[in-house]
Amino acid sequence: MIKKLLIANRGEIVPRIIRTCREMGVATVAVHSEADKNAPFLDLADETVLIGPANPALSYLSMEAIIQAARQTGADAVHPGYGFLSERGAFAQAVTDAGLVWVGPPPSVLKAISSKCYTRKLAVEAGAEVTPGTLEPVTSPEEVVAFGSEHGYPLFLKLDKGGGGKGIERVSEPGQAAEVLKRAGSIGQMAFGSPDCYIETVVERPRHIEVQFLADAAGNVVCLGERECSIQRRHQKIIEEALSPVVDPADRQRLYANTAAIVKKMGYVGAGTLEGLRSQDGKYYFMEVNARLQVEHPVSEFLTGVDIVRHQLEIAVGLELPWSQSDIKTQGHAIEARIYAEDPETFYPSPGVISKVVLPQTGDNLRVDHALADGCTVPPYYDPMLAKVIAYDQDRPKAIARLIEALKAFQVEGVKTTISVNLRILEHPSFLAGEMDTSFIAEHLGLT
Amino acid sequence: MEKSVNAIMPGLCARVVVNVGDKISAGQEVAVINCMKTEISVKSEFAGTVSQVLSKEWDELQVGNPMVMLEVEE
Numbered sequence: 001m002i003k004k005l006l007i008a009n010r011g012e013i014v015p016r017i018i019r020t021c022r023e024m025g026v027a028t029v030a031v032h033s034e035a036d037k038n039a040p041f042l043d044l045a046d047e048t049v050l051i052g053p054a055n056p057a058l059s060y061l062s063m064e065a066i067i068q069a070a071r072q073t074g075a076d077a078v079h080p081g082y083g084f085l086s087e088r089g090a091f092a093q094a095v096t097d098a099g100l101v102w103v104g105p106p107p108s109v110l111k112a113i114s115s116k117c118y119t120r121k122l123a124v125e126a127g128a129e130v131t132p133g134t135l136e137p138v139t140s141p142e143e144v145v146a147f148g149s150e151h152g153y154p155l156f157l158k159l160d161k162g163g164g165g166k167g168i169e170r171v172s173e174p175g176q177a178a179e180v181l182k183r184a185g186s187i188g189q190m191a192f193g194s195p196d197c198y199i200e201t202v203v204e205r206p207r208h209i210e211v212q213f214l215a216d217a218a219g220n221v222v223c224l225g226e227r228e229c230s231i232q233r234r235h236q237k238i239i240e241e242a243l244s245p246v247v248d249p250a251d252r253q254r255l256y257a258n259t260a261a262i263v264k265k266m267g268y269v270g271a272g273t274l275e276g277l278r279s280q281d282g283k284y285y286f287m288e289v290n291a292r293l294q295v296e297h298p299v300s301e302f303l304t305g306v307d308i309v310r311h312q313l314e315i316a317v318g319l320e321l322p323w324s325q326s327d328i329k330t331q332g333h334a335i336e337a338r339i340y341a342e343d344p345e346t347f348y349p350s351p352g353v354i355s356k357v358v359l360p361q362t363g364d365n366l367r368v369d370h371a372l373a374d375g376c377t378v379p380p381y382y383d384p385m386l387a388k389v390i391a392y393d394q395d396r397p398k399a400i401a402r403l404i405e406a407l408k409a410f411q412v413e414g415v416k417t418t419i420s421v422n423l424r425i426l427e428h429p430s431f432l433a434g435e436m437d438t439s440f441i442a443e444h445l446g447l448t
Numbered sequence: 449m450e451k452s453v454n455a456i457m458p459g460l461c462a463r464v465v466v467n468v469g470d471k472i473s474a475g476q477e478v479a480v481i482n483c484m485k486t487e488i489s490v491k492s493e494f495a496g497t498v499s500q501v502l503s504k505e506w507d508e509l510q511v512g513n514p515m516v517m518l519e520v521e522e
Contacts, residue, residue: 349484
C-alpha cells in the first residue's frame, strides 16, 4: 500500500482525502501557496510544504514544485484531487517518471482523451450515442455549411482540445461559417495549442446525467449509480443528487452498459465519471469523461456506501475491485448543495475573511465537506467554492428536507455566500416535483 | 496630468487590453481581473492616452493597485 500520499490540491478536498488516508494508515502531505499558508485545509495533514506564490501557475499548477515537494517529504504517491493538474497527462507522466504512484488514470489515457473527437469516436464505437455533430475535426467552412444544410442552425464549433467553456462558438447561418471557424481556431491555437474544431448541435433544455464508475487494472468496471446535476449556472454545478428522479431502471441498465463498454475500450483505470445529457424526449447522449475524483462524489458515496477515495488508492497500487456490478446496492436518496463565496443576487465573487462560521450538525445522514474556520481567509486567486453539504435519507423528499434544514443552520459571516440561492432552488415546487433541466436557474430564479 | 486606472477587485491580472500610446475614452475597458475564476472588467473613468502599462498576466492584485497610467488632458 501507499505509505505517504501527497495531495496536490487545496481547499475542502484536502481534508476529505486525509480522512480516508487516516482510516487506511496512510501518512499525508499537503502542499500550499503563500496565500494559503494559514489555511484550515492544512490542519489535518501530517506534513505541509510551501510550493510557491499565490499565483496558481507557480504553485498548484507547477509540476516541478509539486514533484520536488514529494521528493523532499519522501511521499510515494500523488493524489491530484480535482481541477488544477488532475487531468493533465503530462503531470501524470512526470509523477510516474519520478517513481511515484499516480492516483488517477494512466498518463496515456489522459493524453488520448484530451481530444474530444477521439473520445466521441470511441464512445460511438462502444455503442453509445454522442451529442449530435461530427466525430472528426472540420477543416473547411464548406464542411460547416454542408453540415448546417443537413442538420440546421444554429450549430456550435467546439475545440477538440478545449475545456472550461472556452472557444465554444455559435454559427447561426451559413454566411458566418468561415469567420467563426477562423476565430475558434485561433482561440484554440492560443489557449490549447491546437486549432482543431468539431461541430455539435444543440440539445434543447437537456438534463445533465452522469455515471460514476470505478475501473481496475484487471478490466473490472462497476458503476456507482448515476447523478443528476441539471441545476447549474454557466456550467457550474450547484445541486447534485443520486439517483436521478428521471432515470428509469431500463435507462440505467443501458447507461451502465455503455459506461462499462466505453471505459474498457479506453483502457481507463481508476475512478471517473462519464457525463451526458438527456434530451426532453428521453434520449441519452454521451458528452465527456471526467478523469478524476469529482466534486460531487460524496453523493454516490452516501448512495452506495462505497468510499471512492479508498478505492482510488487501492486501484492505484494494482488491487482489484472487491465486487462485481451486482454487489453494488443503491439505496435511499442523496443530495448535495455547493456553497460558493458569491453574491446571491449577482454571483459576483466575494473573497475576504470569514469572521465566523457555524456548521450544521453532522452525522450518519449529513455530511459537510469543507475547510473553513473562524478567521480563515477566502483568497481571490482560486475557485469560489467554500463547502458542500450532503444529505441522505430513505427517499428524495426526506433527503431534500434534511438538506434544507442543514443549510438553514449553516452560517457564514464576513463573505457573501449562495446559501440562499440553494434554499430557493430546494424549496421550488418544480424542483420538488423533480422537473428540471439546465435552464432551471435562469427560468425559475431569474438569475443568469 | 497623469491618472491611474486601479484594480476594483482583488485577484490576478487576466490581461491588459490597451497599449502605451492608445487613446481611450471614459468608460472604455482597459484590463480584466480574474477574481475567483470570474473575469471582472476594469474600465477607465477618464479619457486620455495610455502612458504606462503596470500590470501583466498573472500579477497578484489588491483593490486600488494601479494597473494602467493615463495622460489625461486638463
